[in-house]
Amino acid sequence: MSRIVRFHQLGGPEVLKIEERPVPEPGPREVLVKVSAIGLNRADVMFRTGQYLAQAILPSQLGFEATGTVVCSGQNATRFTAGDVVNVLPGFDLGRYGTYAEHIVMPEEFLLPQPAGLSNVEGSALWMAYLTAFGGLIEAGRLLADQWVVVSAASSSVGLAAIQVARQVGARPIATTSSSDKREALLEAGAVDVIATREESLKERLLDISGGGVQCAFDAVGGPAVTDLADAMRPGGTLVIHGALSPEGTPFPLKVALKKSLTFRGFVYTEVTQNPITLARAQDFISAGARAGFLRPQIDKVFPLSDVVGAHRYLESNRQFGKIVMSV
CATH class of the missing domain: 3.90.180.10 (Medium-chain alcohol dehydrogenases, catalytic domain)
Known part of the structure; x- marks a missing residue:
């Protein structure tokens, strides 16, 4: 079994519930990832409260970013092999996928190799902020x-x-x-x-x-x-x-x-994630900056996944300086 965070109604941080499910299996062109760190975003709050561009289909999972290790790949998914450390690229269908879990299935086009020189916590905090x-x-x-x-x-x-x-x-x-x-x-x-x-x-x-x-x-x-x-x-x-x-x-x-x-x-x-040419430019720029030490996510605080409600309360407090991350 594997833990996942879901919400069954829109509302405050208290609607987030930790549940158990069988470890999911990847479908065609999907990859199963064992998550180690999850980056939080203000958009997570907007999605949870019904104010985001995409609307939640209840019960819903959530989350735009994560770092993890590839477990296995589904049919016709050829970009990664077991053991690869990957970052989740935001832009996927939030009605079908999310990152708040111990194991996630993700379309392979929304996974990128973690840039050299970053920790897993930093990798989970990278792409939403730096792509924007x-x-x-x-x-x-x-x-x-x-x-x-x-x-x-x-x-x-x-x-x-x-x-x-x-x-x-x-x-x-x-x-x-x-x-x-x-x-x-x-x-x-x-x-x-x-x-x-x-x-x-x-x-x-x-x-x-x-x-x-x-x-x-x-x-x-x-x-x-x-x-x-x-x-x-x-x-x-x-x-x-x-x-x-x-x-x-x-x-x-x-x-x-x-x-x-x-x-x-x-x-x-x-605009970046949906344009392969622009995304390639962004990936080269961000990866090069991370390797050189110019680009380094500022981590404010790390919460355990078990305290997802506390993490969201802190996210809504606006006291943070930089990124909030959950460890798994």
């Missing part, structure tokens, strides 16, 4: 060396990944966070400067730090602050919005966009 950062900054944002980029919600796993990705290409990241409590940690993480948005003027500080404006914004918040970001952009700049943390509506600053020829761009990580 790479796709948003490099592919959508067209970020180049020596350019200024502002990263909002910078203490999240995606925000910290974005700081590292920007540094890897030689750009200059400015981090934003709600208060100054995390300022020193963000500077140590690679930010050139930090703006505490509840204590400082976002627009004025961006213009001052960058000496006239930023070329790119990587925004997880949306809401009214988008107008400040637009005002602080250089002509021809790109504002990439990849999240909607703000409960308020997001205005479109039309006159500023026209005056500065700005590009406003929505982005979701599946």
